Amino acid sequence: MITEYVHYVVPAELAGDFETACSKAARALSASPYCRTYDLSRNENQYTLRVTWVAPQDIPELAEYQPFATDKRLEEPVALAPTLFEWAGGAEAFDKLFTAFYRKVAEDPVLAPVFAGMNPNHPKHVAAWLGEVFGGPKIYSQQHGGHPHMISRHLGRALTEEQRRQWVRVLIDTADEVGLPSDAEFRSAFVGYLEWGTRMALMFSQPGVEATVAEPMPTWGWGEVRPWF
Numbered sequence: 001m002i003t004e005y006v007h008y009v010v011p012a013e014l015a016g017d018f019e020t021a022c023s024k025a026a027r028a029l030s031a032s033p034y035c036r037t038y039d040l041s042r043n044e045n046q047y048t049l050r051v052t053w054v055a056p057q058d059i060p061e062l063a064e065y066q067p068f069a070t071d072k073r074l075e076e077p078v079a080l081a082p083t084l085f086e087w088a089g090g091a092e093a094f095d096k097l098f099t100a101f102y103r104k105v106a107e108d109p110v111l112a113p114v115f116a117g118m119n120p121n122h123p124k125h126v127a128a129w130l131g132e133v134f135g136g137p138k139i140y141s142q143q144h145g146g147h148p149h150m151i152s153r154h155l156g157r158a159l160t161e162e163q164r165r166q167w168v169r170v171l172i173d174t175a176d177e178v179g180l181p182s183d184a185e186f187r188s189a190f191v192g193y194l195e196w197g198t199r200m201a202l203m204f205s206q207p208g209v210e211a212t213v214a215e216p217m218p219t220w221g222w223g224e225v226r227p228w229f
C-alpha cells in the first residue's frame with residue numbers, strides 16, 4: 001500500500017478546466033483495481049490530490065496538468081486505518097445487513113409499497129454497492145453497472161421524505177439487530193453515508209430530474225473521527 005500526494009498550483013482562469021480534468025481522472029481512479037481511496041482538497045488556487053494505491057504501478061497522470069504540479073511524493077502509510085468495509089466485517093456483514101433489512105421492509109407499511117416489485121437480487125446488489133463505497137471490492141462497478149445503473153434505478157420514482165427517513169430508520173435498527181459494529185466512529189461514518197446517500201436518492205427520484213449518471217462511484221471514509229486501533 002502506498003499513498004501518492006500531488007500538489008498543484010492552478011491559475012484562476014484554468015480552475016474550471018482543472019476540475020473537469022479531475023472529474024475525468026476520478027472516473028479512472030474509481031475504476032482502477034489498484035486505487036483504494038482518493039480525494040482532492042482545494043485551498044484557493046492550490047490543490048492536493050491524495051491517492052492510496054494497492055500497488056505503486058499503474059498510476060495514471062493528469063497529463064495536461066503536469067506543468068502545474070509543484071510537488072509529487074509517494075509515502076508508505078505508517079499505519080493505514082482499516083476501511084469501513086473491513087471494520088464492518090466484510091462482504092458477509094453487508095449481505096447479512098441487507099438480507100435482514102429487506103425482510104423488515106416487506107413488513108413495513110411505509111416502505112413495502114415502494115419495494116413491491118423488487119428484483120429478488122436487490123439486497124445482494126445493495127450490499128455490493130455499499131461494500132464498494134466503503135472501500136471493499138469493486139463488485140458493483142464491475143458486475144452491476146456501477147454508478148450509472150444505481151442512479152437510473154431511482155430516476156422517476158418520486159420518493160418522499162417520509163419514505164427516505166423510514167429507509168434510514170429501519171436500516172439503523174437492522175444494523176443494531178445484526179450486530180454491525182456499534183463504536184461511535186463507525187456509526188458516525190455509517191449514518192453520515194446513509195444521510196448523504198438517501199438525500200441524493202430522493203433528489204434523483206424527483207419528476208423531471210435529469211441526473212449526471214456518468215459520475216464515478218462515491219467512496220466513503222472515516223471522516224473526522226478515526227477508529228482506535
Ligand code: HEM
Pocket residue numbers: 114115117118119121122125126129130144149150153154157159163164167193194196197198201202
Ligand atoms: C444510501 C441510500 C441508498 C442506496 C445506497 C441505494 C442503493 C440502491 C441500489 C444499488 C439500487 C440498484 C440495485 C440493483 O443494481 O439492482 C437501488 C434501487 C432501488 N432503490 Fe435505492 N438506495 C438508496 C436509497 C433509497 C431509498 C431512500 C429508497 C426509497 C425509500 C430507495 C428505493 C429504491 C428502489 C425502489 C430501487 C429499485 C429496486 C428494484 O426494483 O430492484 N433507495 N438502490
